[in-house]
Amino acid sequence: MIQTIPTLYPESDGQPMADNTQQFQWIARLKGGFEFVTAHDPLAFVAGDLLWYPVQGQPQTRLAPDVLVVFGRPKGHRGSYKQWEEDNIAPQVVVEILSPGNTVIEMSRKQGFYERYGVDEYYLYDPTLNEAEGWLREAGGLRRIESMDGWTSPRLGVRFAFVEGSFTVFGPDGRAFEDYETILAARNSAEARATAEHERAERLAAKLRELGIEPE
Structure with a gap:
């Protein structure tokens, strides 16, 4: 009798969570802030640097967004986010914090992944250059947001702005993430x-x- 070898979905891609302290600080700030603004919703899952597998049987198809938010899934600990075990709900919001080691090709690949597998809002912040970009799903694809200064996330209700030149994220209550x-x-x-x-x-x-x- 031939035994079927189970498909393995590693819980680590061997990459560090952050390349420097500034990147890590932003990841922790946003993850904590998103958890706070969704604390009232038992079906809002927030994670940082968690591997997301969108397709069963394809462990090579994966990414670990710096921060992800999934509405419609319960809070709790996970070793990875296997979408087929989560009512096939894709993360609606993802954020990437750039580090000097990120390449244009790498970030283009990530954007293509998020567009293909159903992300509704994709945000990218470069703390070194203090530049922010965003994309919103429209007509089946991710379309670039014209300006992030004053933009409010439709899903999270948080507002992004440059205050005295510094990129700042405000919760729905108007208080800045700290x-x-x-x-x-x-x-x-x-x-x-x-x-x-x-x-x-x-x-x-x-x-x-x-x-x-x-x-x-």
Whole structure:
């Protein structure tokens, strides 16, 4: 009896997640921001550097977008995104962050892949040149967005803009995406201010009691 050898779908392509710290910082910022804006939706899956296999039986047909978003699929951990196991739903939004090692041929191949396999929104940002591009699916293909400055993602509701020359992504609530250390620093600062205000109030109350006045 001839045994069928199962098709293997590796969970790693042997490539690093990022080529430098700036690229990694943007990947982490966008993945975290997208997870935050879709937190209310149990059927919104967000991942970074996850291999996407769009066709069963073709493990060589794959890409690992820097960030991907899939609406219609539950949150949770995955070793890779096998589309046929996910109700055949392709990622609707993908983002690539350029590094100096990326070539024009490589990026052209990626865009062709995303166009062929059903991505609705494709965004590309080059942090070295501070340039952003985007493509939106229209009439069966990806069409270039005229300007990313002020563009709002139809799927995510996030807005891309250049603020004082810096590329910035805003959530639907109007707040800019920030790195965890920035958020943590702001929280610590707010807690320090609250503590200082409480201590000041306690000192004032103590002085009033010394004068025979009971503070309210």
